[in-house]
Amino acid sequence: MDYEPPFLNTYKTLLEKSLEEDTNLYSMVERSDDVQLPLIDLERLSNEEERDECMKEISEAASEWGFFQVINHGVSNEIMEDMISEQKKLFHEPFVNKLCAETLFNLSPKTYRWGNPCATNLTQLSWLEAFHFPLTDIPNMEQHITLRSSLEAFATRMATLTENLVEILAIKVNMNSNHFQENYLPKSSFIRLNRYPPCPISSKVYGILPHSDTSFLTILYQDQIGGLQLMKDGKWVDVKPNPSALVVNIGDLFQAISNNVYKSIKHRVVAAEEERFSTAFFYCPFNDAVIQSENKPALYKRFTLREYRQQTLQDVNQTGDKVGLSRFLL
Numbered sequence: 001m002d003y004e005p006p007f008l009n010t011y012k013t014l015l016e017k018s019l020e021e022d023t024n025l026y027s028m029v030e031r032s033d034d035v036q037l038p039l040i041d042l043e044r045l046s047n048e049e050e051r052d053e054c055m056k057e058i059s060e061a062a063s064e065w066g067f068f069q070v071i072n073h074g075v076s077n078e079i080m081e082d083m084i085s086e087q088k089k090l091f092h093e094p095f096v097n098k099l100c101a102e103t104l105f106n107l108s109p110k111t112y113r114w115g116n117p118c119a120t121n122l123t124q125l126s127w128l129e130a131f132h133f134p135l136t137d138i139p140n141m142e143q144h145i146t147l148r149s150s151l152e153a154f155a156t157r158m159a160t161l162t163e164n165l166v167e168i169l170a171i172k173v174n175m176n177s178n179h180f181q182e183n184y185l186p187k188s189s190f191i192r193l194n195r196y197p198p199c200p201i202s203s204k205v206y207g208i209l210p211h212s213d214t215s216f217l218t219i220l221y222q223d224q225i226g227g228l229q230l231m232k233d234g235k236w237v238d239v240k241p242n243p244s245a246l247v248v249n250i251g252d253l254f255q256a257i258s259n260n261v262y263k264s265i266k267h268r269v270v271a272a273e274e275e276r277f278s279t280a281f282f283y284c285p286f287n288d289a290v291i292q293s294e295n296k297p298a299l300y301k302r303f304t305l306r307e308y309r310q311q312t313l314q315d316v317n318q319t320g321d322k323v324g325l326s327r328f329l330l
């Protein structure tokens, strides 16, 4: 199909090398089927008697799991369905159009990404294509009104949801509940549209490599195919799709400002034979925002998001791995 990125051709040499070895990526680490990710009903926040208990569940899930699912989250089915249908249309544009999406859509460089040009073996390759939209780019998409309005509606609801959640999480670690509103611009967040193309070698390659997110908080909608897994007590746990739920996870920046109370957990997506879509909202500060915990003794050095991004980029280029927060430990 003319919309598929040329994975097999581009990574032919890596593929041939790995087909000689009889490895299965997913049998190397144990899996656990018997643990349930917390599922939190946010409607309880509007009920005076249940609000405190619900806030407690949110902060406990953020510190014990770093991940949880929410229902009655305020993002309507209509907004989600609209976003997904625009997302499908976009990914089903011819590959050559996607490659020049920045010019076609009037967007920043590297909006469209696929594969990994630096991969030296298959385990460094994500079988994934993605559009990465900084919120500030969305108004520029004058030629693509329907995609633009879906992104805008989705971003507005997601921003409200993340702001409510970070406020609750801030209170529970004795931070000022306005900390986020006062210190970080709302428009520095971004939306990422992910598509996992059908993969004919699904035991040898990841859909997305194990990673933690460089955000305060990430909110994800996944379709019904499944494949997202998170690390819990040394085992991979499936995040089973739930059509009414959004998946929330703590990112590295929140782990740092909460002085390790909240955990930014490694997660990955298993490659599959079926096409899969997910849509993520990354709640992030502007690049020069200072990340520093008020808690004493602080575990991490004071750093800016720019410094963090530079360090992780350098580590990824040199070692294939982001390393992440441990670089900033005091």
Ligand SMILES: O=C(O)CCC(=O)C(=O)O
Pocket: 192, 194, 208, 213, 220, 222, 227, 228, 267, 269, 277, 278, 280
């Ligand atoms: O597609 C998913 O389920 C996860 C995506 C993800 O982890 C990311 O985009 O950072």
Ligand SMILES: [Fe+2]
Pocket: 211, 212, 213, 267
């Ligand atoms: Fe992620």
